[in-house]
Amino acid sequence: MSDSLVAPTAAPARHLVSPSDLDLPLVESLLALASDMERQGQSPAQAPLRGRIMASVFYEPSTRTRFSFEAAMLRLGGQVISVESAATGSSAAKGESLEDAVRIIGGYADLIVLRHPEIGAAERAARVSPVPLVNAGDGAGHHPTQALLDLYTIKKECGRLDHLRIVMSGDLKFGRTARSLALLLARYPGNQLTLVSPDELRLGEDVRHQLHRTGVSIRDERDLSAAAAGADVLYQTRIQRERFASVTEYDQVRSVSRVDAALMRRLPEHAIVMHPLPRLDEIDESVDSDPRAAYFRQARNGLFVRMAVLYWLAMGT
Ligand code: ASP
DSSP states (O other): OOTTOOOOOSOOOSSBOSGGGOOHHHHHHHHHHHHHHHHHOSSOTTOTTTTOEEEEEESSOOSHHHHHHHHHHHHTTOEEEEESSHHHHSGGGGTOOHHHHHHHHTTTOSEEEEEESSTTHHHHHHHHOSSOEEEEEETTSOOHHHHHHHHHHHHHHHSOSSSOEEEEESOTTTOHHHHHHHHHHTTSTTOEEEEEOOGGGOOOHHHHHHHHHHTOEEEEESOHHHHHTTOSEEEEOOOOGGGSSOHHHHHHHTTSSOBOHHHHHHSOTTOEEEOOSOOOSSBOGGGGGSTTBOHHHHHHHHHHHHHHHHHHHHHTO
């Protein structure tokens, strides 16, 4: 890594649990650091995290988040220990509490990346963790590193993070990525959020309340096609089957708001389509070849952003 790579100077939060751990200067320096990581290539020569160990502890399935965190750590010269089905493949299966598991793992690793199905689990874990802990998704709570990589993608694709018209669609109630992203977008001036979801999947009052306090413009809209016509960014999300009590409840809302060829005709030429992935049928595969489909580029950006986050947390302690 070149000498020009400077760790963010803003006061570090020891843990990254929710968007409230990220003030604007810190967001900006992490995005700049991610961009440095991308420019320097995937394997910075100086391997700045050589000798450090990251534990990835996932109680819920993951492809992008776990692999990109692990790849990020390896590319920074660090090492990884991991459990990918912690609910059954760790002592959680014997009844060990999350807190005890984190206390123990924190004795072996220098950083912990945790995914858990319960809202608030990362906060509970961070309270007892002896080492920096990153929330890689806590149920329908938050997913701050996804929100950072979403910002990184928007900045790269649209050239700015302010004065944008962002349409968020799909499952805004359980969709932790949309919840976290809305809060980070509200830090920038002039952004307008249009929320498209069925009543059952409306963005929660907890996030709305925080958004109102920032003064960001929010509008609820039923018709995705109408909303898309005025969008700079269309952020589509998956209806999360695993969060519904029954298949019947899921089936009632699953097919709302599809992004397909007709919808793409309504979307401005300069706009982009994002999705945290995995996608089911809420984006038709025919959209993939449209240059405005940014979701695979977005997933790749996760590597650079997670390299930046790991570097910041490891160097800040
Ligand atoms: N991968 C994202 C998450 O973990 C979105 C999703 O699962 O639909 O929240």
